[in-house]
Amino acid sequence: MMRGARLVPLALVAAFLPAQQVTSDRILHASSEPQNWLTYGGGYASNRYSLLTKLNRNNVGDLKLKWVWRPRYTEKMEATPIVVDGVLYTVQNSEAVAMDAATGRIFWTFHYNVPPQSNQYLMVVKGLAISGNSLFWATYDGHLISIDAKTGVANWNHTVFDWHQGYQFNTAPLVVKDKVIVGPATNEEGANCWVAAFDAKTGKELWRFYTAPTSADQPESKTWADESWKHGGSPIWVTGSYDPETNLTFWGTGNPNAGWNGDNRAGDNLYSDCVIALDADTGKLKWHYQFTPHDEMDWDSVQVPVLATINWQGQPRKVVLWANRNGFFYVLDRGTGKFLLGKAFVKQNWNVGFDEAGRPMKNPALDPKPMGGPYVEPGTQGGTNWYSPSFSPRTGLFYVSAWDNYGGPSSKGIIQEWKPGGKYSGNGRPPGQAAAGRAAAGRGAAGRGAGGRRGPGNPGLRTEDEGYGAIRAIDPLTGEKKWDFKMTDYTESGLLTTAADIIFGGDRDGTFVSLDARTGEMLWHTNLGGTVASGPVTYEVNGRQYVAICADNALYAFGLPD
Amino acid sequence: MLKRVALAVLVLAAAPLFAQDGDAAKGKELVAANGCTRCHRIGDTGSRVGPNLTDIGDRRTPDRLETSILQPDAEVLPENRFVLVTMKDGTTVRGRLLNHDAISVQLLDGKEQLRSIELKDAKGYQILTKGLMPSFQGKLSPEQVKDVVAYLSSLKGSE
Numbered sequence: 001m002m003r004g005a006r007l008v009p010l011a012l013v014a015a016f017l018p019a020q021q022v023t024s025d026r027i028l029h030a031s032s033e034p035q036n037w038l039t040y041g042g043g044y045a046s047n048r049y050s051l052l053t054k055l056n057r058n059n060v061g062d063l064k065l066k067w068v069w070r071p072r073y074t075e076k077m078e079a080t081p082i083v084v085d086g087v088l089y090t091v092q093n094s095e096a097v098a099m100d101a102a103t104g105r106i107f108w109t110f111h112y113n114v115p116p117q118s119n120q121y122l123m124v125v126k127g128l129a130i131s132g133n134s135l136f137w138a139t140y141d142g143h144l145i146s147i148d149a150k151t152g153v154a155n156w157n158h159t160v161f162d163w164h165q166g167y168q169f170n171t172a173p174l175v176v177k178d179k180v181i182v183g184p185a186t187n188e189e190g191a192n193c194w195v196a197a198f199d200a201k202t203g204k205e206l207w208r209f210y211t212a213p214t215s216a217d218q219p220e221s222k223t224w225a226d227e228s229w230k231h232g233g234s235p236i237w238v239t240g241s242y243d244p245e246t247n248l249t250f251w252g253t254g255n256p257n258a259g260w261n262g263d264n265r266a267g268d269n270l271y272s273d274c275v276i277a278l279d280a281d282t283g284k285l286k287w288h289y290q291f292t293p294h295d296e297m298d299w300d301s302v303q304v305p306v307l308a309t310i311n312w313q314g315q316p317r318k319v320v321l322w323a324n325r326n327g328f329f330y331v332l333d334r335g336t337g338k339f340l341l342g343k344a345f346v347k348q349n350w351n352v353g354f355d356e357a358g359r360p361m362k363n364p365a366l367d368p369k370p371m372g373g374p375y376v377e378p379g380t381q382g383g384t385n386w387y388s389p390s391f392s393p394r395t396g397l398f399y400v401s402a403w404d405n406y407g408g409p410s411s412k413g414i415i416q417e418w419k420p421g422g423k424y425s426g427n428g429r430p431p432g433q434a435a436a437g438r439a440a441a442g443r444g445a446a447g448r449g450a451g452g453r454r455g456p457g458n459p460g461l462r463t464e465d466e467g468y469g470a471i472r473a474i475d476p477l478t479g480e481k482k483w484d485f486k487m488t489d490y491t492e493s494g495l496l497t498t499a500a501d502i503i504f505g506g507d508r509d510g511t512f513v514s515l516d517a518r519t520g521e522m523l524w525h526t527n528l529g530g531t532v533a534s535g536p537v538t539y540e541v542n543g544r545q546y547v548a549i550c551a552d553n554a555l556y557a558f559g560l561p562d
Numbered sequence: 563m564l565k566r567v568a569l570a571v572l573v574l575a576a577a578p579l580f581a582q583d584g585d586a587a588k589g590k591e592l593v594a595a596n597g598c599t600r601c602h603r604i605g606d607t608g609s610r611v612g613p614n615l616t617d618i619g620d621r622r623t624p625d626r627l628e629t630s631i632l633q634p635d636a637e638v639l640p641e642n643r644f645v646l647v648t649m650k651d652g653t654t655v656r657g658r659l660l661n662h663d664a665i666s667v668q669l670l671d672g673k674e675q676l677r678s679i680e681l682k683d684a685k686g687y688q689i690l691t692k693g694l695m696p697s698f699q700g701k702l703s704p705e706q707v708k709d710v711v712a713y714l715s716s717l718k719g720s721e
Binding site for chain 2 (some may be wrong): 085086087098100103106108109148150151153155201291402
């Protein structure tokens with residue numbers, strides 16, 4: 001028990017003073033404390049841009065591993081940590097932890113046993129949110145838990161939904177003022193999803209906006225044939241953003257169900273594959289824009305809404321920047337949702353142009369057909385996916401993890417009979433029949449339709465014809481590519497830029513890399529031995545800047561040598 | 563075996579009777595008047611440094627609660643131990659012990675700050691299990707002790 005000098009025990013009844021809390025005002029002005037990382041996207045604009053500059057182009061090449069944290073679970077980690085005043089909080093599977101951000105040593109661990117049978121894909125959790133002295137964890141099996149950030153003790157634990165009905169929480173919540181905003185996913189199970197706000201103090205639900213209709217009386221139900229709206233899905237599985245000037249919170253919605261076969265749901269299928277702008281106090285819809293009406297390619301629009309002010313046609317304009325899974329980069333007016341720009345950022349063949357309102361004009365020859373044809377670019381995994389992009393106000397560039405030269409046949413198949421918690425994906429196969437996909441499409445066995453390998457393996461066997469991943473810089477004024485950092489395999493990594501004009505990202509091969517944000521030149525790299533599938537964060541402790549990233553099932557922190 | 567069962571039934575039956583002897587409302591006033599929340603947390607009030615009492619009624623029997631009040635050193639759970647770190651410059655840091663290893667110690671200090679201290683920066687540290695809480699023997703009357711026990715026994719958590 002005794003280490004070092006013998007010390008005299010003291011009576012410890014003292015005047016205890018509470019530490020500084022993470023107030024709403026602090027989150028609102030997160031950029032004024034760049035030593036911290038207070039939200040999933042690094043701030044309400046979700047641009048993953050940090051003002052820290054101690055790491056720069058001259059010294060980033062000296063980065064060294066400082067510590068590693070490995071949870072007791074083996075799934076690939078997708079969580080973005082929160083960092084507050086030297087304490088890092090993160091979550092994986094069934095445990096949330098607080099650790100010293102400089103050393104990785106654990107302060108506390110909070111366990112909530114997520115039932116393994118609730119796992120429909122991966123027990124994905126993308127992170128925590130913080131408000132006051134409370135952390136918020138939306139668990140895979142439908143609980144919303146408030147945890148005391150100092151002690152790791154639950155303040156409250158509410159059941160929001162029954163996961164048997166086909167719901168899961170994947171998302172890091174977003175705290176706006178006194179509300180915790182979050183929504184569920186449905187993994188092709190036809191459960192109609194929503195965005196909802198909960199009282200941060202009590203957990204009481206305050207408002208809910210459904211992303212698929214709940215009644216035939218709603219106008220949106222007319223965008224679904226017959227009663228197909230009843231199992232419309234339209235999931236939420238990536239965190240939204242918030243604009244304090246308009247009090248709007250922006251969320252991307254996922255694909256309609258049944259996902260790969262739209263035969264029984266003729267119409268646009270609102271509000272699937274949309275960005276929805278909701279009043280943060282009431283949940284009322286202010287505007288929406290639908291990226292892919294009547295989607296049959298699983299092109300969820302669950303990308304992170306990036307809020308920026310750009311010099312649009314000679315005038316400053318508040319916009320939402322969005323690189324969509326359907327392969328197009330969009331610029332939308334933030335206040336109205338008006339379509340300003342839509343330009344392909346990867347090879348695509350499904351859209352022949354936009355009408356004046358920004359509605360895509362689909363190439364009818366590429367409408368999905370049963371059993372694998374035709375060949376659509378991008379493929380079902382998209383030109384990008386949920387990987388957090390970044391926008392640097394200094395370079396004026398938007399950065400995205402892209403999958404290019406990538407396509408595949410649709411997976412259109414039989415629409416299953418809907419039942420709670422059962423697959424309702426529209427890619428069912430008749431008994432004894434092989435799955436559609438790359439073989440049926442006659443494109444070889446290179447994995448184009450399946451999205452390539454998943455993690456380190458043998459990338460040397462791939463060819464460029466099979467598609468490639470890239471960290472891609474896009475000029476939001478034109479949608480034009482400025483530079484590429486190409487990878488052999490695809491990438492699932494989020495991105496981070498800093499005011500030192502450097503960018504961090506990774507790939508499926510396990511590479512974690514820093515680039516010059518203006519040119520794409522590689523400045524530093526290391527290999528973490530597992531897929532990088534989260535977003536990097538940066539923070540400072542005692543004047544030292546760190547960069548943290550998850551790869552496979554571990555969290556790594558890097559800094560300059562002592 | 564029958565005697566043991568009978569004894570267990572007697573103990574279980576006696577525990578709630580003990581708690582019912584006191585006046586929980588008066589006990590709540592005594593807890594406030596004696597500054598217990600300077601170290602303990604109840605609901606969303608009080609310090610996080612001492613043991614959280616929000617659901618103590620579910621976790622401790624009345625007789626153990628009485629012991630904690632009158633002889634607080636008699637039982638200190640591992641998670642409630644304190645640590646006193648003496649830094650190389652002679653200053654000290656104290657708080658609730660959270661974690662420690664060969665190179666560092668982690669604690670929640672009196673300002674409710676989570677702190678990690680590397681031992682290379684310290685002369686040493688001592689884990690404390692005694693003297694963390696004053697005894698209320700002689701400071702509270704037997705009736706008042708019953709009142710406090712009744713109040714603490716009523717704390718069952720928020721949900």
